Amino acid sequence: MAQVGLNDLHFAILSEDTKETLTYEVPEPMVGAINATINPAVNTQELYADDQLWESVSALGKIDVEIETADLPLDIRAKILGNELKEGVLIEKATDVPPHVALGFKSLKSNGKYRYIWLLKGVAQPIAEDFSTKKDNVEHKTPKVKFTFMARVHDGQWKHTADEDSEDFTGAATWFDKVPGSTVASNPEL
DSSP: OOBOOOEEEEEEEEEEESSSOEEEOOOEEOSOEEEEEEEEEEEEEEEEETTEEEEEEEEEEEEEEEEEESOOOHHHHHHHHTOEEETTEEEOOTTOOOOEEEEEEEEEBTTSOEEEEEEEEEEEOOOOOOOOOOOSSOOOOOOEEEEEEOOOTTTSOOEEEEETTOTTOOOGGGTTTSOTTOOSOOOTTO
16 A cells, blocks of 8 residues: 555654663654655675575664654754753754654555554754745745664664554554553553
């Protein structure tokens, strides 16, 4: 099925990722999902013998993710980039360290059912911003955040995907309550 939509973008701060413990904060919504691009890098080594390809071994590298939203409020920006928000002013420093985060969303398929996604551990990069004067034609400038995702230390997982129309999947109603594997309780406000 083709993907025809994107909505319900969420993020959650990863508090602890060790072999023994995996803890996320409660997921929070990000408004106005426009695009989500996931691009895993695969490193492949090939071995040739007897004048032919003998073996090919691939390893997952970093996963580049870009999220475009209609808006990125300063409080969310401060959280995902490790910036300071003081008296309504976003303060960005060269020493800021972005936290590891998870990103979750759902995408409408052409059959009217949703595909659900959680990307489990990533780090945001400082945001490139584009401003221009208003002309006689309105041109929207929307924020794009680039992330580098990787596998978790706890279990080696980097992504969870589920289809609403799968007989075995029953978690659609609680998909955004907590990040898969997290030991944090579900969001009581949902």
